[in-house]
Amino acid sequence: MARSSKVSRHAVHYSIRPADLALHLFEITLTIASPDPDGQVVSLPAWIPGSYMIREFARNIVQIRAECNGRKVRLAKLDKHSWRAARCEGSLILHYQVYAWDLSVRAAHLDQTHGFFNGTSTFLQVHGQEALPQVVDILPPDNADGNGAYADWRVATSLRELKARRHRFGSYIADNYDELIDHPVEMGAFELIRFDAHGVPHEMAITGRVPNLDTTRLAADLKKICEQQIALFEPATRRAPMDRYVFLTMVIGDGYGGLEHRASTALICSRNDLPVKGQPAMSEGYRGFLGLCSHEYFHTWNVKRIKPAVFAPYDLRHENYTPLLWLFEGFTSYYDDLVLVRAGLIDEKTYLGLLAKTLNGVLRGAGRLKQSVTESSFDAWTKYYRQDENAPNAVVSYYTKGSLVALLLDLTIRAGTKGKRSLDDVMRTLWRRHGRDFYSPKTGATGPGVTEADIDALFDEVSGLSLKALLDRAVRGTKDLPLDEAFAALAVTMTPSSKSARPSLEVRTRKEGGDCKLASVHEGGAAHLAGLSAGDVLVAIDGLRVTASNLETTLARYRVGDTIGVHAFRRDELMTFSVSLKADSAQQYAFEPRDKPVAAAKLRKAWLKARS
Numbered sequence: 001m002a003r004s005s006k007v008s009r010h011a012v013h014y015s016i017r018p019a020d021l022a023l024h025l026f027e028i029t030l031t032i033a034s035p036d037p038d039g040q041v042v043s044l045p046a047w048i049p050g051s052y053m054i055r056e057f058a059r060n061i062v063q064i065r066a067e068c069n070g071r072k073v074r075l076a077k078l079d080k081h082s083w084r085a086a087r088c089e090g091s092l093i094l095h096y097q098v099y100a101w102d103l104s105v106r107a108a109h110l111d112q113t114h115g116f117f118n119g120t121s122t123f124l125q126v127h128g129q130e131a132l133p134q135v136v137d138i139l140p141p142d143n144a145d146g147n148g149a150y151a152d153w154r155v156a157t158s159l160r161e162l163k164a165r166r167h168r169f170g171s172y173i174a175d176n177y178d179e180l181i182d183h184p185v186e187m188g189a190f191e192l193i194r195f196d197a198h199g200v201p202h203e204m205a206i207t208g209r210v211p212n213l214d215t216t217r218l219a220a221d222l223k224k225i226c227e228q229q230i231a232l233f234e235p236a237t238r239r240a241p242m243d244r245y246v247f248l249t250m251v252i253g254d255g256y257g258g259l260e261h262r263a264s265t266a267l268i269c270s271r272n273d274l275p276v277k278g279q280p281a282m283s284e285g286y287r288g289f290l291g292l293c294s295h296e297y298f299h300t301w302n303v304k305r306i307k308p309a310v311f312a313p314y315d316l317r318h319e320n321y322t323p324l325l326w327l328f329e330g331f332t333s334y335y336d337d338l339v340l341v342r343a344g345l346i347d348e349k350t351y352l353g354l355l356a357k358t359l360n361g362v363l364r365g366a367g368r369l370k371q372s373v374t375e376s377s378f379d380a381w382t383k384y385y386r387q388d389e390n391a392p393n394a395v396v397s398y399y400t401k402g403s404l405v406a407l408l409l410d411l412t413i414r415a416g417t418k419g420k421r422s423l424d425d426v427m428r429t430l431w432r433r434h435g436r437d438f439y440s441p442k443t444g445a446t447g448p449g450v451t452e453a454d455i456d457a458l459f460d461e462v463s464g465l466s467l468k469a470l471l472d473r474a475v476r477g478t479k480d481l482p483l484d485e486a487f488a489a490l491a492v493t494m495t496p497s498s499k500s501a502r503p504s505l506e507v508r509t510r511k512e513g514g515d516c517k518l519a520s521v522h523e524g525g526a527a528h529l530a531g532l533s534a535g536d537v538l539v540a541i542d543g544l545r546v547t548a549s550n551l552e553t554t555l556a557r558y559r560v561g562d563t564i565g566v567h568a569f570r571r572d573e574l575m576t577f578s579v580s581l582k583a584d585s586a587q588q589y590a591f592e593p594r595d596k597p598v599a600a601a602k603l604r605k606a607w608l609k610a611r612s
């Protein structure tokens, strides 16, 4: 393992060491063998691919210094992300510390229990040398080989080993900077689950205590999911796009999140979502966790290889605007649960229930009538990723509505071609044209990304139908999707649930102490029409004290049509509102499968059928 004091024979060579676990500091040394003679520029990304928000990771660099041939040289700060080192002949070495205390899948986290980092948080980009191989020595905490503390720490990552045994500290290598930052690293005393999917080794590293974790079931269920997806994209060869795959799972009391990478994913989940030995029932939490794993795994094809043109390559300094996140996130959201039913992990009834839940969620937000999923994709950086209390009234989710667009197109193609074609064929065509050879191992070059024009032509070409008008309406329009007709063709009835006789304020609330604070007020609902606002703290309804826990039961004493007085604090001023109670204005639906017509029911069976 090369130490930083020696000059590396690799052009770009990092070492990273958990230096102070209590202060959450990684120490990084970057050796540049042949720096730019005019002054080497280095920078840290402003964002991490997959999470479309400017995060300015360089703000977590605590200290940085440079030396040239053992002599200290000046580092000039150019902007919030970048530095230029003074001229240096010979090798330039940078030393810096990164503060790692963000328990999310997007950044870095370090303490006595584990270390986790994304390269976007830790590895400075060496300008002009991004295409060269990048070597990184992953070092253990200091006393790992002393008195035994941290001696049980191992390393989980999809980075390729250069001089390291699997799961051990040592030297790892990436072909270029783009690859280096696409393999997050976990270190600690994690539990390791292994399985093969169509011949490719997969593993899940689980950090955090999970009593009685049913590892056998977890491995078996993940295997089914992965094999369904591999077979979906490569039905003939069953060839996965990577040599191995790693799920990095951080388990905490209450959490949920995932971020996709080319051969791995970083996940955060709640302890109680994981399966318990001897309890074979499918809990809602576990189903959600499998859906998350399925989602991130699907991204291995859709967004890590089939990419929007503007991501090929990424510009890590600025926002990368694409109108197509409805395809990359929405279609991935469609397939994540569809794969669960195809893999036999959930049944048809549960799946239709999940679809109804998604549809009903979309129908609840007035934002869907103002913003198309194309616009929502483009503005992800400032709207979807930075939602405030007005989001339900202003923003549509390219995840949920995008998944309904996928559903609509899939059902329409299946019905229009009598089952000969489906959205699976569209995904496979995208894969062949844009994904399969995206990373060229020979040249290190990346393939052509997908443009909006490619997508516009694709559905008609693959299906042989005329879908342009439907696609336009679905992705560039704001009218609700004609899902009922599409479902009818597969013998599924879309039933409006009867309007509840119980009144609704149509608000989202947040518990603050015992108080009931309005988190958001839905446009057109009784609260909005009475003048209540997000941020108001409800005090009393009809003269009776209302709290976070009794709002529903208090309201339930009244009927639609009643008018009641509501007291609320806005800031510290008590205000009175007269609320005319009405039923929930959002239409909600349930989906019901039918046996007839037989041909339509057959189409539905084929839609949900496993690929054996």
Ligand SMILES: [Zn+2]
Pocket (backbone or CB within 6 Å): 295, 296, 299, 328, 329, 332
């Ligand atoms: Zn996603």
